[in-house]
Amino acid sequence: MQSTLANDGTPALPGPTPLHSAMGGARSGRLSLNEILYPIPSSVLREIDSVLPDINRHPDPTCTRLVQAIARHHGSAPDDIVVGPGRLALATGVALAAAAEEAESEIIYLSPTLEGISTSARIARMSQVSVPLSDASTQDLQNIGDLASSRTGLVYLCNPNEPTGAVLERRQIESLLYQLPPTTIVLIDQTYADFVDAHVDVDVTGLQRHHPNLIVLRSFSAADGLAGLPAGYVIAKPPLAHKIHEYMLPFTIDTIAQAAATASLNNIWQRELRIRNIIEQRESMHRELSNHGYRSPKSGTNFLWIPLGPASLDFAVACREAGIDVRLYSQRGVRVPVGRPEENQVLLRVARDFAIDHDVLATSHHTEYGHQHTPAEGKAPHGHQPCSVGELPGE
Numbered sequence: 007m008q009s010t011l012a013n014d015g016t017p018a019l020p021g022p023t024p025l026h027s028a029m030g031g032a033r034s035g036r037l038s039l040n041e042i043l044y045p046i047p048s049s050v051l052r053e054i055d056s057v058l059p060d061i062n063r064h065p066d067p068t069c070t071r072l073v074q075a076i077a078r079h080h081g082s083a084p085d086d087i088v089v090g091p092g093r094l095a096l097a098t099g100v101a102l103a104a105a106a107e108e109a110e111s112e113i114i115y116l117s118p119t120l121e122g123i124s125t126s127a128r129i130a131r132m133s134q135v136s137v138p139l140s141d142a143s144t145q146d147l148q149n150i151g152d153l154a155s156s157r158t159g160l161v162y163l164c165n166p167n168e169p170t171g172a173v174l175e176r177r178q179i180e181s182l183l184y185q186l187p188p189t190t191i192v193l194i195d196q197t198y199a200d201f202v203d204a205h206v207d208v209d210v211t212g213l214q215r216h217h218p219n220l221i222v223l224r225s226f227s228a229a230d231g232l233a234g235l236p237a238g239y240v241i242a243k244p245p246l247a248h249k250i251h252e253y254m255l256p257f258t259i260d261t262i263a264q265a266a267a268t269a270s271l272n273n274i275w276q277r278e279l280r281i282r283n284i285i286e287q288r289e290s291m292h293r294e295l296s297n298h299g300y301r302s303p304k305s306g307t308n309f310l311w312i313p314l315g316p317a318s319l320d321f322a323v324a325c326r327e328a329g330i331d332v333r334l335y336s337q338r339g340v341r342v343p344v345g346r347p348e349e350n351q352v353l354l355r356v357a358r359d360f361a362i363d364h365d366v367l368a369t370s371h372h373t374e375y376g377h378q379h380t381p382a383e384g385k386a387p388h389g390h391q392p393c394s395v396g397e398l399p400g401e
Contacts, residue, residue: 037353038331040309040343042231042284046266047276050232053269057261065264067256072264075271076239080211086243088250091258092236093197093225094122097162099253100221100240101130104159104191106249111159114150118335119164120195132159139170147178151185161186164195166202169333169341171305176207183217191246193221197238200229200281201288202306211241218243221250226263228308229281230270235263284308287344294354298361309343312357314366321360328356 069089077084090096097120105111113127117136127134135158137149150161161182165174183192194210202208214220225238237259242250259267270277292310295302302312314321315337322334330352333341342353360366 036331037343037345037349038333038341039233040333040341041233042228042280042308043346043349044231044280044283046231047270047273049273049276050266050269053265054262057265061261063261065257065259065261069259069264072237072259072268073239075268079271079274080241082211082241086214086241086247087239088242088247088254089237089239089259090254091238091263092227093120093195093223093238094126095236095254095258096223096238096240096250097123097193097195098126098129099250100191100193100223101126101132101160102253103246103249105130105132107189108157108159110157112157113160113162114153114158115162116146116150116164116167118167118169118338119162120168123162123164133157139167139172147174147182148185151182154186154190156187156189158187158190161190161192162195163193164197165208166198166306168198168307169309169335169339170303170311171198171307171309172303173202173206173208173306176210176213179210180213180217183213183220186219188219191219191221192217193223193240195223197223197225197228198307199224201285201308203285206306208306214241214243218246221246226267226270229277230267231280232263232266232270235260235266237263237267284344287347287350291342291344291350291354295357298358299366300357300361301366309341311339311341313339315339317364317366320364321356324356324360325353328352330356 072089073084073087076082076087076089088096088099090099101113104113110133111130112133112135113123113130114135114137115123116139118139124134135153137146137153140146154161163174163179165179166172167174179192179194186192196208196210199208210220211222214222221240221242223238223240227233227236227238240247240250288305288308288310292302292305295310295312300312302310305311312321318334318337318339322332322340325332325340330345330349332353335341344350345353
């Protein structure tokens with residue numbers, strides 16, 4: 007394999023091979039983007055077609071139909087729903103609302119997690135405290151409770167976690183809520199909660215009656231497969247919901263996105279079928295990876311985490327050479343979503359061959375991210391940043 011060097015001396019990855027084109031062109035093999043690659047249901051497409059004649063008009067700034075559909079779906083009051091153009095926009099709105107209550111406010115989150123949350127914190131000028139994710143989720147939450155203080159305006163938990171797929175149960179989050187100051191907002195990002203095994207209880211909306219500082223975030227980009235039409239929502243009790251509304255810009259969810267998201271919620275059986283299929287494929291992939299010696303943890307998402315330590319880059323390069331892009335976390339591991347069947351087979355073939363050539367039992371291990379504090383002016387915690395293969399830091 008020929009390799010060039012990036013500006014910082016990091017080996018640059020080779021370009022896609024002919025297999026990349028054979029699987030459908032430039033948009034194939036992009037598992038690094040964690041997209042749901044099932045076809046959009048016909049009912050959603052019909053709803054999109056029905057609103058196309060109205061795109062010369064402004065979208066509904068209150069998203070009335072969408073808010074009503076979300077409220078029905080969760081059994082919540084419409085006043086508890088705040089919609090926005092995707093999870094990061096909503097997380098930023100929550101961070102701004104939390105920071106407004108304290109002159110020198112901080113956010114605590116587990117690391118690794120959704121990388122964009124650091125940007126949300128910087129926009130809100132919050133100091134960042136990153137708690138290393140370990141194999142013991144109870145200890146992780148205890149660490150958060152020990153670190154929290156009157157300055158802690160926000161605790162962010164991606165549950166299930168991105169990128170590891172680790173799941174916190176309702177009882178664990180409830181225990182954390184009792185450890186935290188009542189003034190600390192707790193944001194639970196449940197973007198991937200639909201992929202959690204049915205016997206695991208992760209629904210925390212019922213806790214809001216006794217913990218009005220609890221906010222639940224959902225996105226239509228995952229189980230609904232609408233990543234190209236950014237939309238999401240948070241469920242929060244007034245007056246906290248009203249406060250978040252103040253930081254959400256109007257007209258940011260366009261007419262097509264509103265129609266598609268509403269139609270998806272109104273056609274639950276198609277949604278549930280897609281979720282079941284993805285879970286079945288995920289479990290099949292997990293079994294095969296385990297058979298090849300990989301210590302990939304159980305996942306509650308549409309992706310798997312493969313901890314490979316220093317071998318992570320070599321694995322990512324092997325995937326790229328086969329026409330598959332995975333999400334590389336340098337020196338830690340790779341995130342591998344469930345793709346189309348042909349992509350999954352390519353990935354598993356790469357994994358099999360890689361296991362033969364490398365001692366994956368020695369390299370496939372969990373490594374913790376260091377605990378860092380950062381100032382409000384805003385540098386993110388130092389550490390290994392995620393990057394798509396071909397987009398390594400320094401390039």
